[in-house]
Amino acid sequence: MTTILTTIAEAREALVDPRTNGTIALVPTMGALHEGHLSLVRLANEHADSVVVSIFVNPTQFGPGEDFDRYPRTFDEDVALLEGAGVDAVFAPAVDEMYPKGLDQTLVTGGPASRILEGAHRPGHFDGALTIVHKLVSIIEPDLAVFGEKDAQQLFLVRAMVDDLNLRTAIVGAPINREDDGLARSSRNRYLSAADRELALHLSAALRAADGAADADAARQIGRECLDGDGIVLDYFELVDPSTFLPVEGAHTGTALAVLAARVGTTRLIDNQLLMLGVSTAVN
Amino acid sequence: MTTILTTIAEAREALVDPRTNGTIALVPTMGALHEGHLSLVRLANEHADSVVVSIFVNPTQFGPGEDFDRYPRTFDEDVALLEGAGVDAVFAPAVDEMYPKGLDQTLVTGGPASRILEGAHRPGHFDGALTIVHKLVSIIEPDLAVFGEKDAQQLFLVRAMVDDLNLRTAIVGAPINREDDGLARSSRNRYLSAADRELALHLSAALRAADGAADADAARQIGRECLDGDGIVLDYFELVDPSTFLPVEGAHTGTALAVLAARVGTTRLIDNQLLMLGVSTAVN
Structure with missing residues (x-):
């Protein structure tokens, strides 16, 4: 049975027992789940006693004119998939729960590697992505968090953030999951x-x-x-x-x-x- | 007896027992201690079972042309004062221990209130200050951290960082400590x-x-x-x-x-x- 958690207080409370009795893995997602996400969940299950998947379409990592509004939201299907994959809890907060004072708040900003490639084409994207990953890690306090290698630059910057800010969560990368014809799942x-x-x-x-x-x-x-x-x-x-x-x-x-x-x-x-x-x- | 800790690994190891057996307060300083710092230590002692004082002149919060090089460094006198004040441990890392990859790394950046007043006159100062406070809090994992109200904007931004990034350390402000004639101690x-x-x-x-x-x-x-x-x-x-x-x-x-x-x-x-x-x- 997968528990649905929507507030920070609820998530912290629900994870006291799992943390006392074992290890916790977090898989951060924006929902619209597919086989690639499920491969992250399987990896998380191999490494930890409890698996928490977050579903949050994070506004601060989308730029003006990007696809925040039309980004696919398929919550009920997502939860059904995660139930089937044996996920212990889904953390699915509202935007106001994560950004109660609005979006212009304390940010985590990456080093030089955050300002090229995706960082150059999507200004502010990595600030938003690192900030939400940090918030999720602070709330869930997982022993490890699993990220897909498809977002290679994000994975690199998350690892750097954990090193640079001396966070206690181990970061695990999962191989790109592809369709049979080679298209990376997204x-x-x-x-x-x-x-x-x-x-x-x-x-x-x-x-x-x-x-x-x-x-x-x-x-x-x-x-x-x-x-x-x-x-x-x-x-x-x-x-x-x-x-x-x-x-x-x-x-x-x-x-x-x-x-x-x-x-x-x-x-x-x-x-x-x-x-x-x-x-x-x-x-x- | 005050323990001197100089590496992150040493600090984490030394604090396992104090954390298991009680609460920990952190007082972050840049050394050159005076009566104002000692008033923070007294407040820390009132609130927690163990008190850790960090001494680290943080290069990332000084701008070009500021006084990083000539900032007073009085380590032996500082430690003697902290011994007298009943401090359990001093965390005094080298710059390389805190910034092993160099100074241009993942940063914590404040919201709008970080860009005015001190933030406008000292560009980058608060990024550096918030980043080092975050690192210290990640390493020491204190239940609470004490900051002087003299650095009012810093205290405001540290509280905002803790809120915005969902950190678990309580922030306690200590009143400005003044000389008899009114000069704020610095x-x-x-x-x-x-x-x-x-x-x-x-x-x-x-x-x-x-x-x-x-x-x-x-x-x-x-x-x-x-x-x-x-x-x-x-x-x-x-x-x-x-x-x-x-x-x-x-x-x-x-x-x-x-x-x-x-x-x-x-x-x-x-x-x-x-x-x-x-x-x-x-x-x-």
């Missing part, structure tokens, strides 16, 4: 028309095409060319060092994380993949 | 020459003169005139609503917090006092 895939859904396959294809390139410059060129087509507007295709999330030099070889964002029709999607560069896989 | 008073020390008395005198004025505009005028003299450069004399830290209207009567910052010679000092405005104290 709540925003619901926005795609059938034609856009076809076009969206270019994103994961570009990442696969760039893998094994001679160096970072070659990988960037391959990736960008794959995404230079009708119906797709590329925001960025970049290669970063996974340990700093800063772009690697052009001649870089070895591992690098390829990250991209592109608009397919009116839908903005992101994806990423760890690449191996400049290492011949030919058999002599 | 580590920076050590910078004052004998002549500057005389001039500095105008700060508390201006606050007293403004108390009882007809309204906020009248109080501002009185305060500013008191501080318009040779050897003093006024940064601001403002009246704010203690519940928002935003300036009150000119016709405001009732209570208001008068806050000021002024440079006396090369020393920048702040002070504040709660005023009662427009209320006749005359006996009919």
